Amino acid sequence: MELKIQDLCKSYGKKKALWKFTTEFENGIYGILGPNGAGKSTLLNILTDNLLRDSGSVLYDGEEILNLGASYREIMGYMPQQQQLYDTFTVTHFISYMGTLKGMKSRDIQRRMDELLPLLNLQKVRKKKLKELSGGMKQRVLLLQALLNDPKFLILDEPTAGLDPKERIRIRNLISDLSEDRIVLIATHVVSDIEFISKEILLMKNGRLVDQDSPENLQKRIYGHVYELCISQDELAEVKKEYEISNLFRRDGEIIVRVIADKCPVKYDAVKVSPTLEDVYLYEFEGVKRR
C-alpha cells in the first residue's frame, strides 16, 4: 500500500500554506515536525478530505483520493486534536455514533468496539460520560474512534497534547503496536513522541517539505554541530548570544550547556556529542547563530 502526494498546493490569499508538497508513504510510522504555521494542519486537512486543495494530487495505490469518494472513509482513520467531545455521550455511545458517521454497520461497530476497548484500556470506563474522563482517557477514546474501521491510513494530529509522561508513553506504545500493515502519519510538536517509533521524519517549514529521512540519518547529518560546554555563570550570557542552546543544567557550581554550533566552540571546554532529534529540530528551524 502506498500514498503518493505530488505538488500539493494550498494558499490563503497571498499566504502559501502548502507549496509544491511532494512525498511518498509506505506502511510504517511517519512523524511530521514543524514550527507553528509550517502547514501541518493544512496538509492533514487535505489528506482527511476536510479541505480543498488548490492543485496537486494525492494518490492512494495509484487512485486519486478525491475519486475514491465514500470508500476513502473506509481506508482512512483520523484522530483530531483534543477538542470538546460530545461531553454528555458515554464512551460506547460516542464510539457507536462515530462508527455510524463512518458508514459502518452496527454489528461491525460492536465487534470492533469489543476488540478495541480492552486494547486501549477503556473497558472499565465504557459507560462513563466523556466529560467524566481524564485527558489521557479522552485521547484514547479519540484514538479508538480513529481505529474503528481498521484503517489502512491513520492520521494522528497531536495525539499526546496535554498529557502527562505516563499517558504519553502509553499512547506512543499503542500507536507503535498498531502501526503494522498501515501508514501512520503523526503531526506533533513533541519530538519524543515520534523520535523512536518513526520510520521517517518529515520536517516542514513555510508550507514546504524541508527534509524527509529516518531519524538516524537526520541525526547523522548534523553530527559535528552539537557540543556540550562546561562554563561558568559569567560565560553564560555570552554563550546564549553566540549559540542556540538545546539544554542547560547546573552541576556543582558549573553550568553544562548543550549548543548547536557550525563549528567547535574552541574557546570553551567543549565536547562533541551525538545529536538527538530535538537537536535536528533546533538546527533546522532555529538555525546556527553566527557572530
Ligand SMILES: Nc1ncnc2c1ncn2[C@@H]1O[C@H](COP(=O)(O)OP(=O)(O)OP(=O)(O)O)[C@@H](O)[C@H]1O
Ligand atoms: N483558514 C485560514 N485562513 C487564513 N490563513 C490560514 C488559515 N489556515 C491556516 N492559515 C495560515 O496558513 C499557514 C499554515 O497554517 P497551518 O495551520 O497549516 O500550520 P501548522 O503547521 O498546523 O501550525 P500549528 O503548529 O500552529 O498548528 C499559517 O501561516 C496560517 O496562518
